[in-house]
Amino acid sequence: METDATVTKEKKGNRLQPDCMTLTSNSTTGGDNEMKVPNTNENMEKCICGGCPTFTQNSLIGGFFCAMGKSEKVPEMKGCNCADCPLWAEYDLSKGYFCIHGASE
Numbered sequence: 826m827e828t829d830a831t832v833t834k835e836k837k838g839n840r841l842q843p844d845c846m847t848l849t850s851n852s853t854t855g856g857d858n859e860m861k862v863p864n865t866n867e868n869m870e871k872c873i874c875g876g877c878p879t880f881t882q883n884s885l886i887g888g889f890f891c892a893m894g895k896s897e898k899v900p901e902m903k904g905c906n907c908a909d910c911p912l913w914a915e916y917d918l919s920k921g922y923f924c925i926h927g928a929s930e
Contacts, residue, residue, distance in 0.1 A: 887899035890923035
């Protein structure tokens with residue numbers, strides 16, 4: 826059985842917390858309908874990675890992790906804004922923490 830860390834819909838405030846990570850066996854990409862996020866300027870402009878507590882507290886560089894892949898620096902989970910991003914709903918994303926787990930597929 827393949828498992829994947831998937832973010833539940835439970836939130837604390839407006840940010841997904843590390844304890845909201847659960848293991849599921851839906852697929853290797855999270856939800857059954859999750860789509861790959863195209864690397865386009867239009868999508869990059871929608872990216873909110875820069876305001877995420879995991880991004881800021883780990884001094885990450887770049888962003889747009891749902892399309893570009895995980896951070897070169899291995900961050901410590903400090904909370905996740907992925908579910909608040911417009912790309913989350915637009916591409917039916919579900920796993921979150923793309924800076925750690927890599928791009929949607």
